[in-house]
Amino acid sequence: MRCIIEPREMQVWSTQKRCQGKTLALVPTMGYFHEGHLALMRWAREHCDVLMVSLFVNPTQFAPHEDLKAYPRDLPRDAELAREQGVDVLFTPTPESMFSKDHAAWVEAPSLCRGLCAVQRPTHFRGVATVVAKLFLLTSPTLAVFGEKDWQQLAVIRTMARDLNMPVEIIGRPIVREADGLAMSSRNIYLSPEERAQAPFIHQGLQQIRGLTEQGETDANILLAALGEMYQRTMPLAAVEYMSLVDPEQLFPLEEIQGPALLAVAVRFKTARLIDNILIPVEERL
C-alpha cells in the first residue's frame, strides 16, 4: 500500500492511472475506521482496479463549537486496517495543504440544506461538498463510495457530481450496524455505558415507524409524533434534535407518504450527537 501526503502527487498519480484506462475507486473518510468504513472498502475493492482511501479530518465541516479537536484519530491502526482491505493508496493530506489561509471558493447545494442536519450545522455541508470536490479533483475517481448513514451528505454529493459534470459515479452503501442495531460511527466511542445502552433504540424506533407505514399509516405528523413518544420513553438520556420525513432525493419535507420516503433523525446524548435513517420504500406500503 502506497501512502501519499502531497495533494499534487496524488493528482499526478491518479491522473496517470485513469489515463491508463484503469477504473479508480475512492472511499473518502475522516479515519478512525470501524466496520462501516471497511465494508465500503471491501465493496469498492471488488468494483475497481485501483482502490484509494482518503483520510482527512476536514476542518471546514466542523463549526467552531464542534468536536474537531476531539475527533478520534489513530493513523497507524487505520493504515493497517486499510492495508488488510487491499487498499492501493492511502491519501492523508495535511489541513494546511488542503485549505490555504485565504481559502475562498466553496461548493454549495442550498436547496438540499434547508432541513435535517443543516439546521443545527448550517456550514457543515458547504465544508463537506467543498472537500469532496477537492478530493475528486485530486484522485480522479471513476466511482466514489459513501455510507448511507450520512444520507443528506450523500444527496449533496450526488447532486454536486451531477450538476458540475464530475466524471464520477456516486455509490451509496447500506448502513452497517452493531449487533444491537446501533449505526456504526466513529463518535460512538464518546458514549457513556448508560448512553450506549439506550442508543440502539434510535434504530428500533425507526423500524417501528416503518412498521406503522407498512400497516397503512401515511400521515407524517402521526408517524413523527409516535416516534417522538417512543424516543422519550426509551431514551431518557437523549434529546431529539430532529425527526423528519423527507423526499429521499431532494430532501423536502413530506406531509403525507405517497412515494418513497426517508425517515431521518438526529439525537443528542450528553457526549455525542448521533444520526440515523431508514428508507420507506413504495413497495412495502402497497
Place this chain on the structure above:
Amino acid sequence: MRCIIEPREMQVWSTQKRCQGKTLALVPTMGYFHEGHLALMRWAREHCDVLMVSLFVNPTQFAPHEDLKAYPRDLPRDAELAREQGVDVLFTPTPESMFSKDHAAWVEAPSLCRGLCAVQRPTHFRGVATVVAKLFLLTSPTLAVFGEKDWQQLAVIRTMARDLNMPVEIIGRPIVREADGLAMSSRNIYLSPEERAQAPFIHQGLQQIRGLTEQGETDANILLAALGEMYQRTMPLAAVEYMSLVDPEQLFPLEEIQGPALLAVAVRFKTARLIDNILIPVEERL
C-alpha cells in the same frame, strides 16, 4: 474545426486528448465575437496543442431583469471567425444540457463578491463560477484564457481553480480596445451614437487617475472624487454604478494606495452597462 454540442461527447473527447499528453487550451465565451475574443484565441493557439472555444450564453449569470434574451447572438459568423483563428473544437452546448430544471449545486467565492459588480449583480458570479467549473470538467483544459476586462470574474475563477485543486492554469490577457480607447464588449452594439461618442471617456478617466497616482497621490477618496467629477463632466448620458480602488487579488477596498491596486468602474448608459478597469502597479508610483 469540429463542432460539439453534447456535454458528454465533449468530456470524452477532451479527456482522451489530455490522456494522450496533449496540452489543451479553453477560451470560454458567450459568443458574438469581437477582437477581444479573437485575441484570446490567437494567444491560446500559440500556447497549446488543442484549442477549444466554448460558446454558451449562460442563463445562470443573468438576473431575471437583465439582458439574457436580448444578448447578441450570431453563431454562423462566430463559427467562421473561430475557424479562421485555428480553433480545433467549438463547443456549443444547449442551456437544457448544461442546467437541469432541478440544478442545485453552485460554486461561490463570497469573500470576492462583496463589492464591484457583485453589488448590483448579487447572483452573477455564482452563475459564472458554476458554469466555468462545469466547462473545466467537460473540457479538461491545461490552460484557460480570460480577458482582464472582467477582472472580478477572473479573480473568482483563479480562486476557484486554486481552492478546488482544478488542474488548469488560468491566464488573464489584457483588455482589447477600440482605437478611441473604449474596451471591446459584445454589449457595445447596444449604444446609441451619442452614447458611443461619450463611452471612450470611461478609459480616459481611468488613465488620468493613474496619472495622478504617478504624480504621488495615494488617497483613494481624492482619486475617486476626481474620477467622479471627470465622468460627470465628460459623460452626461451615463450614470456611474461604482468606482472602486481595490486589492487586485482579494478585491477588498483600499483607502490608501500602498501596493498594486486596481481601479475598476461600471457605468450605465440608457441602453448598456459597461465595465472597465486599469491596474495601478507599484513601480509607477516609486
